[in-house]
Amino acid sequence: MGKRVNQQWCLKARPQGQIEESHFEWRRAPIPELRKGGLLVRTIYLSLDPTNRIWMSDIDQYMAPVQVGEVMRGGTIGVVEESNDPKVAVGDLVQGVWGWQEFAVISAGSVRNTLPKNDSFPLTAYMGLLGSIGATAYFGLLDVGKPLKGETLVVTGAAGAVGSIAGQIGKIKGCRVVGIAGSSEKCRWITDELKFDASVNYKTENVLEALKEQCPNGIDVDFENVGGTIFDDILTLINRNARIALCGLISQYTHIDDQKPFPGPVMFRNVLMKRARIEGFIVTDFLSRFPEAFSALRKWHAAGLLKYRVDVVQGLENAATAVNKLFDGSNQGKLIVQVSDDPTSEMLA
Amino acid sequence: MGKRVNQQWCLKARPQGQIEESHFEWRRAPIPELRKGGLLVRTIYLSLDPTNRIWMSDIDQYMAPVQVGEVMRGGTIGVVEESNDPKVAVGDLVQGVWGWQEFAVISAGSVRNTLPKNDSFPLTAYMGLLGSIGATAYFGLLDVGKPLKGETLVVTGAAGAVGSIAGQIGKIKGCRVVGIAGSSEKCRWITDELKFDASVNYKTENVLEALKEQCPNGIDVDFENVGGTIFDDILTLINRNARIALCGLISQYTHIDDQKPFPGPVMFRNVLMKRARIEGFIVTDFLSRFPEAFSALRKWHAAGLLKYRVDVVQGLENAATAVNKLFDGSNQGKLIVQVSDDPTSEMLA
Numbered sequence: 001m002g003k004r005v006n007q008q009w010c011l012k013a014r015p016q017g018q019i020e021e022s023h024f025e026w027r028r029a030p031i032p033e034l035r036k037g038g039l040l041v042r043t044i045y046l047s048l049d050p051t052n053r054i055w056m057s058d059i060d061q062y063m064a065p066v067q068v069g070e071v072m073r074g075g076t077i078g079v080v081e082e083s084n085d086p087k088v089a090v091g092d093l094v095q096g097v098w099g100w101q102e103f104a105v106i107s108a109g110s111v112r113n114t115l116p117k118n119d120s121f122p123l124t125a126y127m128g129l130l131g132s133i134g135a136t137a138y139f140g141l142l143d144v145g146k147p148l149k150g151e152t153l154v155v156t157g158a159a160g161a162v163g164s165i166a167g168q169i170g171k172i173k174g175c176r177v178v179g180i181a182g183s184s185e186k187c188r189w190i191t192d193e194l195k196f197d198a199s200v201n202y203k204t205e206n207v208l209e210a211l212k213e214q215c216p217n218g219i220d221v222d223f224e225n226v227g228g229t230i231f232d233d234i235l236t237l238i239n240r241n242a243r244i245a246l247c248g249l250i251s252q253y254t255h256i257d258d259q260k261p262f263p264g265p266v267m268f269r270n271v272l273m274k275r276a277r278i279e280g281f282i283v284t285d286f287l288s289r290f291p292e293a294f295s296a297l298r299k300w301h302a303a304g305l306l307k308y309r310v311d312v313v314q315g316l317e318n319a320a321t322a323v324n325k326l327f328d329g330s331n332q333g334k335l336i337v338q339v340s341d342d343p344t345s346e347m348l349a
Numbered sequence: 350m351g352k353r354v355n356q357q358w359c360l361k362a363r364p365q366g367q368i369e370e371s372h373f374e375w376r377r378a379p380i381p382e383l384r385k386g387g388l389l390v391r392t393i394y395l396s397l398d399p400t401n402r403i404w405m406s407d408i409d410q411y412m413a414p415v416q417v418g419e420v421m422r423g424g425t426i427g428v429v430e431e432s433n434d435p436k437v438a439v440g441d442l443v444q445g446v447w448g449w450q451e452f453a454v455i456s457a458g459s460v461r462n463t464l465p466k467n468d469s470f471p472l473t474a475y476m477g478l479l480g481s482i483g484a485t486a487y488f489g490l491l492d493v494g495k496p497l498k499g500e501t502l503v504v505t506g507a508a509g510a511v512g513s514i515a516g517q518i519g520k521i522k523g524c525r526v527v528g529i530a531g532s533s534e535k536c537r538w539i540t541d542e543l544k545f546d547a548s549v550n551y552k553t554e555n556v557l558e559a560l561k562e563q564c565p566n567g568i569d570v571d572f573e574n575v576g577g578t579i580f581d582d583i584l585t586l587i588n589r590n591a592r593i594a595l596c597g598l599i600s601q602y603t604h605i606d607d608q609k610p611f612p613g614p615v616m617f618r619n620v621l622m623k624r625a626r627i628e629g630f631i632v633t634d635f636l637s638r639f640p641e642a643f644s645a646l647r648k649w650h651a652a653g654l655l656k657y658r659v660d661v662v663q664g665l666e667n668a669a670t671a672v673n674k675l676f677d678g679s680n681q682g683k684l685i686v687q688v689s690d691d692p693t694s695e696m697l698a
Contacts, residue, residue: 059622060622061622062621062622062624227618232613246620247621249617249618262618263613264613264614264616264617265613265614266611266612266613267613268576268598268613268614269605269611271627271628272411272595272597272629272631273409273410274411274629275628275629275630275634277626277627278626278628279624279625279627280620280621280622280623280625280626281624282621282624
């Protein structure tokens, strides 16, 4: 013990524009001895999320940026291989934010969640439906968007991890749900599998005209993941007292640190004209209420009302290129890197 | 009776850019006979407001635009000269939205408010502190902005009719209040007379740098009347969970109907990063609660905590040019046109 070598992706340079592998350094480092209360966790899964791109920039953001030279930040699930804390056993499955590395030496206090070993859900579900993703969709839609039965909900990034769940919750709440996505496969998935009422393929359709057709009564709630011109089309069609739950602005992230500022929403005046509300939220602000979300999401899933999919990339070495799947739209479902063997996968197979 | 001639400003052409007198037609029209329930009201005061420019455009807006050929819409106070309604007496002082004309033939049901004849306030106060202006400041700040004691409130258009009241209510609620205005006279007025904590002259100062200095703890609430680059400077400095009460976007109104869209807020991403809330509102949505606002505003005025000023232009014929005082910033206080003699002015003199 203590002689094994860790492998890590460290931030080498802040990207200007698209993320390249060259922005990271692949580092081999010895694993330090555990202190009292320390754990050695072997990473099984690493979560890749659009917000990673924000953390890589040094703009004023919702938490501290990753510093150049540091291990890249990321949500992880791992198995405890050594424990100097009496409350944590070797073999425990734990979840935290321990970064893009094969092993993490951490304090037991940084464990956010201990996961069950005999669950009907695979471990990856805890990075999606039963993790921050599911909670983001749940609180963003219900607490911020506050949709009412019969209203029209538009979801951007609708085939993405969060958007696909938000749209299905909208259906559960009795809304007409229209999803905007970037491929015909994604559009088919959200309508045929997830039972959205309609989809718009922003790469092939005139979004404004398609939304006019699919939202004949206007737009009451927008679950916004994207920003940019699509958001302008939505603002053009919002109803009086519309609510915009601002979850993300993924169309901007690649250029978020450009000196030349990104254009703002041109139809911003409609926030005034329609007495609309735009509200940004970050899921960690709802941390104390996560159990409420997971209880509801499990119940809806058991009733067959919620589906999700994961897109698992093999190998930590591929993380620095795989993260771009989120920005070119090639991921299909929650993007996860499998870093090492999942001890629960046999149980499910 | 019935032979007198009315004089009216009718919308002749929708402005593209600045309002010119040529966009109106000065029309002389006979005054029609009253029907049952009808009133003949002689206009005493006409309210000029930034939103008039919106009504002159045909963009999708919060109420129907004024149609070309119609009398220009405007809030008025008048005296009843003839009444075919038993509940309204000749000589009554009435308030409504009866347009840019010397006389209005209206139904008694369109009277929004009957004003007292022996009041400590002049009639013009009912177009400002005790009218939609005061209610806008009251509900916009307290219901939408929700300032807390000790927070920093920024008010744009701070020397304007609404902004000056909103800022004073902010002081009453225990905020640090920083007002942005467009002349040194206005800045002196809001700090020296209205007791704002600080002012920023956007015509002579670097607004971002001045706000950084005057808001050392960041910005918690923005009472937004202006939009444009000043709004971007504010978004740059908002705190977590900031609230933006979006009351107006006066910097955009002159070009609101341009084909080329107005730039949106470049720092829009901070709504996400800071979990901020932007909420548009229109005061008429609070109509049922106006008595609550006026009761509070009267109480604060009586206690010496609220001051206001009016800028009265003489003569309906000057309305079409005077309205531009709102957009070039040359008005000092609530802009009102005196159309005919005020029968209460002797009582106050």
